[in-house]
Amino acid sequence: MKKIWHLAEEYSLPLILGIIAALVWANVNYISYQNFLHYKLGGLFDVHFAVNDIFLVLFFGLISIEIVHDLAPNGAMHPLHKALANIMAAVGGIVFPIVVFFILNFFIGQASFANGWAIGTATDIAVALLFAKFIFPKKHAAFSFLLFLAIIDDFAGLGIIAIFYPNPDKPVQLEFLLLVLTAMLLSYAIQKLKVKSYWWFLFPTLISWVGMLKTGLHPALALVWIVPFMRSADVKKAPIDAFEHDLKPIVDFGLFFFGLTNAGVPFSSVSVLTLIIFLSLFIGKTLGVFVFVKISEKFGWKMPKRLTNSELFLTGMVAGVGLTVSLFVADIAYEEESIKAAAKMGALLSMMSGVIAIILGRKILHKKKA
Numbered sequence: 001m002k003k004i005w006h007l008a009e010e011y012s013l014p015l016i017l018g019i020i021a022a023l024v025w026a027n028v029n030y031i032s033y034q035n036f037l038h039y040k041l042g043g044l045f046d047v048h049f050a051v052n053d054i055f056l057v058l059f060f061g062l063i064s065i066e067i068v069h070d071l072a073p074n075g076a077m078h079p080l081h082k083a084l085a086n087i088m089a090a091v092g093g094i095v096f097p098i099v100v101f102f103i104l105n106f107f108i109g110q111a112s113f114a115n116g117w118a119i120g121t122a123t124d125i126a127v128a129l130l131f132a133k134f135i136f137p138k139k140h141a142a143f144s145f146l147l148f149l150a151i152i153d154d155f156a157g158l159g160i161i162a163i164f165y166p167n168p169d170k171p172v173q174l175e176f177l178l179l180v181l182t183a184m185l186l187s188y189a190i191q192k193l194k195v196k197s198y199w200w201f202l203f204p205t206l207i208s209w210v211g212m213l214k215t216g217l218h219p220a221l222a223l224v225w226i227v228p229f230m231r232s233a234d235v236k237k238a239p240i241d242a243f244e245h246d247l248k249p250i251v252d253f254g255l256f257f258f259g260l261t262n263a264g265v266p267f268s269s270v271s272v273l274t275l276i277i278f279l280s281l282f283i284g285k286t287l288g289v290f291v292f293v294k295i296s297e298k299f300g301w302k303m304p305k306r307l308t309n310s311e312l313f314l315t316g317m318v319a320g321v322g323l324t325v326s327l328f329v330a331d332i333a334y335e336e337e338s339i340k341a342a343a344k345m346g347a348l349l350s351m352m353s354g355v356i357a358i359i360l361g362r363k364i365l366h367k368k369k370a
Contacts, residue, residue, distance in 0.1 A: 018259025092292025097284030131354030179211025277346025
């Protein structure tokens with residue numbers, strides 16, 4: 001049973017099954033699917049809110065844990081000057097998709113699509129690493145490079161969501177950021193008490209969530225501001241370690257519900273926006289990562305573990321799998337349902353970037369071995 005559980009986590013099966021279930025349901029009975037999304041739980045909030053505004057607090061919390069570890073002493077991003085080439089690759093993987101999006105939208109899109117420019121900046125860590133497993137051998141340098149790249153992408157994504165995508169139904173009320181600040185100060189005080197249990201941080205997380213919601217920013221980011229305080233060099237086993245251990249299986253399997261509530265789009269929703277989103281990820285990530293690494297090499301910034309040009313190109317292509325965060329951004333970027341659905345279809349199609357990378361990888365890399 002443990003082996004099956006581990007395989008399900010490793011291959012992102014809950015998320016993939018959730019996506020498949022959503023697509024089937026939405027295309028068989030779209031009205032029933034919409035009724036499910038808007039079903040009130042306890043008369044308080046609907047299913048969609050429960051997943052995107054409450055459950056995703058844990059998802060983004062898990063991402064922030066990875067960032068905290070990488071920024072810590074002995075982490076992959078500490079000190080930062082040793083990771084300049086990797087950081088440049090991530091910057092390229094963020095900037096190029098935005099550029100590609102605006103160019104394509106100018107020539108073949110329309111003004112109402114413009115707010116989705118950030119959809120292509122994301123990289124789905126779990127699914128991208130899954131595709132990489134079919135291309136590169138175990139412990140290949142591409143894995144650490146891809147993980148680093150995805151973490152920086154998602155870190156930037158958190159900032160983009162917080163700054164550029166406030167809640168459209170509520171005007172931004174910056175005074176409520178004081179609640180978030182209060183939550184951080186309370187978390188700092190708890191850290192100084194050298195507690196070993198992460199349950200102490202539950203109350204400040206709740207305060208942070210309310211603060212984000214009232215401010216008009218997305219409450220899914222509530223835990224991001226609390227997680228850094230869970231790390232303590234003075235405690236043998238810091239709360240962040242136990243939190244990560246307990247959180248990962250909940251998030252991995254909870255992503256089934258994220259897929260189920262966000263990927264349900266009718267196939268008839270495909271439009272030119274779908275193509276724009278897909279190409280922003282596919283072309284933007286591939287070229288952005290490759291070009292910016294080559295630029296960094298001109299400045300003498302080399303990656304800790306070097307990749308060949310072919311490997312770097314394939315890794316950039318795999319990074320074009322946006323999926324989870326891309327679906328999330330698509331959901332908050334657009335209000336009109338038809339445009340939102342078309343954008344989500346583009347995010348779903350980004351998995352084709354990984355499939356193409358596998359096909360090319362087997363031809364290119366296997367040919368070299370021969």
